[in-house]
Amino acid sequence: MFSLNQKISVRQLQVLSILHVFGAGIIMLPRQAAAYGGQDAWIIVLLAACAALIFTYLMATVGRKFPADSFVSMTARLLSAPVGKCLAVLLALKLILSCGLALRLFSDILRQTMMRNTPCFVVCAAMGAVGAYTAAKGYETRARMAQILFPLILLPVLIVFCLAAFEADFSNLKPVFSTPPRDMFMGVFRSSAAFNGLELILLIHPYARRPDGVRKGLMQAMIFSGVLMALITGITIARLGAIDVTRQLWPVLEMMGLIDLPGSFIDRQDALVMSFWILSTFAVVNCELFFSALLFKDTVGKGKHAYYIIACLAAILVISFLPLSAERVNQIQTWLYSTLDVGFMAVLPILLLAAAKIRKIGGA
Amino acid sequence: MLSTSLDENIRQLEDTFHDCGDLVKRKIPIGQHKDIWIYVAYIDMLINRETLESHVLNPLMVFVWETPPKPEDLQTDLLHTLTDCGFTTADVRESGDPAQLYNAILSGDTVFFVDGAASAIIISTRGWPSRGVSATDTEVTVQGAKDAFTESLRMNTMLIRRRIKDTKLKVKQLRIGSRTQTDVALMYLEDVVRPAVLEETLRRVKSIDIDGILDSGYIAQMIAENKISPFPQAQITERPDKASAAVLEGRIVITADNSPFVVIVPATLNTFMQAAEDYYQGWQIMSFIRLMRYAAGILSACLPGLYIAIAVYHPSMIPALLIYKMAGARQSVPFPTTLEILIMDLAFELLREAGLRLPGPLSGAIGIVGGLIVGQAAVEAGLVSPIAVIIVALTGICGFAIPHFSLVSGLRLSKYFILICSAVLGLLGFWASVLLVLSHLVSLRSFGFPYLFPMTAGEVNHYSDWKDTLFRAPLSAMKKRPIFANPAEDVRMHEAKKG
Amino acid sequence: MRKRAFTALILCLLTTGCWDKVELEDRGFVVSIGLDKFQAQSGRLTLTGAEQDNQYTVTAVMPNGMDIKENAVSDKTKSVKSADSATVSGALRLIDMGSSQKLYLKQAKMLLWSESLLQDEKLFQQALDAMERSQDISRKMFLIASKEPAWKVLSAPLGGEPMLGVFMENFYKNNGGGGSILFRQILQKTISDLRSSGCTVMPVLEIKDLDHPEKKDASTDKAPEDTEASRIMLTGCAVIRNYTLAGYLNAIETRGYEWIGGHCRDAEISLPRAEEQWPMRVIESGAKFFFSEEGGALRCDVEIHVTGDLDEHHFTGASVSLDRMQVYAAEFETAIAGEITRTADILQKQWGADAYHFKESLRKKNSNLFQRYGEDWESSYRSMKIIPRVRVELVSAGSVR
Incomplete structure (x- = not known):
């Protein structure tokens, strides 16, 4: 029952995926969506969630066919070993880059809002070290941490946004459906980047206790995440107005800071807001560290997972120390999404499914 | 021969x-x-x-x-x-x-x-002079039995036997300690205990290779899976009713001769938050007390660190009037906030230790001396601010609210770690240290059971263990035994017969 | 070797950490910030920057460090520091340099804008931008305008009252944000209003006998700072259009503006009729806009619903009956409609200031009309007919003589 086999339940998988998607996307998503859709940003987020749902279905279907295979072995079986290893290394590098940029962004926000004099490398190293420690403990530990952090991250956000809904002017969401289709499409494409943890679905099936329940579980998790993010986007725009949302780098954090907690004598809740941000970033960092190290380990075929984690952490920290502005980071993230993320989330699963069908390998 | x-x-x-x-x-x-x-x-x-x-x-x-x-x-x-x-x-x-x-x-x-x-x-013909069954000193309750285990193994097994008159209650006796040859007994319900857990427990106890076992605490430490962790992985109790309740849940009680404390395994964080009298009074008040205990546990580890992180790094959260008072109170204090808290906390720890060592009539005096005189004098001398005294006192009181002192030890050590990290990096340091402690707790196991069960992996037992975690459900709703029990014997209460 | 390296790393971290550590007693908690257009003043002690082209005078009020424990919020022990600089942030830095404590802006409650600054479009916009960009300035900070220089208002002794920023915070907390001129304007709303419709309003603060604090009150023969009479009043609002001051609305005109905003709860409106006074206390008020076209111009029907209570009056003659209540209600409807029309005339015809944010409302509610009239909003707005339709409901009439 509780053997040390690193297998997790579908519920734990759902929690992990919600936290990763939420933590990676929610801070910048309303701004990205509002930049294209204005007051229709919440519709864009919903549509992006639908796209994410399709990607989830595709990737989970691939994983279902090879429940016991790692990503490397699965792609090797379908596309040949060298191609499999190349894809694994590419994905690992993508994760490292993405994690480094996320850490960089986190460090920028933290230093601008709370800790001006603390060096960037200290902030990044602290968060990286914590993420690495948890990642090194294994997948089961990560899953259990996620179960503990889930209410800690989501409950305050839900409470704050419920309060924000009372103060919001929902007429700011009007007129509805007034965005031109082209802008809507571009907005959906860009906003799907908020769901950029999804390609990891290709890696998780060997860790599931019931691989056949993974697809349904993850779809449910994506629906939950999508609806939640759309709600948050809608309330943010209702509260701040579309124009203000596009002008701020982190509108969700700004909005959380504006709320008056009822009956509370706390005037400014910056620290509460940053606590949520710290926990979200931890969820993202430890996930990407874990999987990037795992991919390298599977590719090389020997050595302890912990050593690869240390190596990946070093690479991530180097990336996070690069002198990049927030806009440049955003640009790189957008490029990353438009190329590698879309490739791994949409193109690769289709390719793998086609190869499985043609070569007639893989389970039901 | x-x-x-x-x-x-x-x-x-x-x-x-x-x-x-x-x-x-x-x-x-x-x-x-x-x-x-x-x-x-x-x-x-x-x-x-x-x-x-x-x-x-x-x-x-x-x-x-x-x-x-x-x-x-x-x-x-x-x-x-x-x-x-x-x-x-x-x-x-x-x-x-x-x-x-x-x-x-x-x-x-x-x-x-x-x-x-x-x-x-x-x-x-055994019959050495012994204390006899007396009232418990360390786990006092308002309601419930007052008897406690003694140094006699046979007395201890008798106290559990009196409560569980079941032929399935087994007393497996061993001898460990090459020189002390201490008699040790494992007590469990044969059909309720999980065979794998029993086997593992026996294996670990038998593998103890030491010259002497002077107290059951030795056994608790030697059979722990993670010997570095400051958090206890086996429960220790002086109360026969608590031990009997554990046996009924499918857990194993290990009693050693010459020790008035017995060891209960497996143990999760949740079991350390449960007190004997939680089940003797109404579920409403006990749920409230249980919630308070969890809050107290969190505060006892996190409060000083959180105070330092907010007061020194992020005072925007503190209401204006309060912050002026705090700033005013600190005007004459020569020490930084971190040092102030550390000094007061260490003084509190010293007073606590001194109170333990003093004879009975004098130990109460330490509370008066420490609390009133030393604290007041330190504030009036301008060595510390009043808020620091309050923070440290509150942290200490929260520690006392936790029923099992072995868990308090773990929390006390975590408190210093969190405090130092908060002092260095503010709220980031606070959360980083909390996450590290949480990661450690999450990865900890006690005989195969996750330490934070059912907060993690609760779905394994269909969340039924949640009925006895943050709150205590009515006894009539607690029909199933906790996760420790053999799944074949996990029902402890049947529907009341009608008519 | 690894353990030693790890230990050394931890020790380095611990000994070189605490980069952002500032003890509480080392922080100067700014309560209010005043912004003025720089004017060379004599007799006023200020910190002057190295640049010769000073544009701003920034004033910061904070509790006196030494008295903070006993009289933290009292006005008598405040410390007021001013600095002149080319930029707002430069001036704040100068104030920081002139203080033994590290200036802490995150607890600041109030931003006081002087008339001189509000009249300068460029400086006002720049200052607002500085406030918006600053991570220390809370967007919940409330904005107040003043006809007098901000440094003078913030320096004025207020007697037994707390410091001005704390005073205003308590004032808004206890007055619930209703009652005509009691509306609270926060920084975030100001920025948002100016960006969306180019117009915003700010409450105006006045301090009685500002220039003559030594003048004694005739009835009590006490100096103003010793008297218990209130010297601090909100007397109307300042209307800002396109980042420049358009003008002031007095208290009644502000109420005319607030009817449409729906913020007149607890307001007191009193009508003199013959030898009687008819006072009504507003329990609830709300407004809805409806846009239409009429004769090639926009028309906005504003429906105001007011629920009120005649809570003190002296009526002669017959007792207050239902019919009579309806007469009173009709009179109040006329009076309220009149207030709205007067204010609308000032805002619309005189200043062209869309303080009601009709443009935004039109965009949200009727995109067809917005497409026709939104492009040249200024002339559309000036020619728009604003028709108030007021409905007053009196719920009770109290006792009758």
């Missing part, structure tokens, strides 16, 4: 027990013609002399001469022959192994060597 020559056996015994002034030995002639020699050996004060003299020696020396045993019977059936002489005690056995015999002497039994017999008789 023993020799048939009594003199030889006596010589061997005296060689083994040379310079043992507490060994009492006597050669006694028995039989009609006083021609059969026996040799009695025991350790003074370990035995109940009344049992020996009235129920063993008296029959041997007075009645046996009326029916003298035949020598050949002494050779072939020593036990029956001598017991037929009228022992009025039931716990009698025979052995020819010198090591076993010497061990029996050391354990408080009396050994009879008989001339011409290759084995000796061991009679259980």
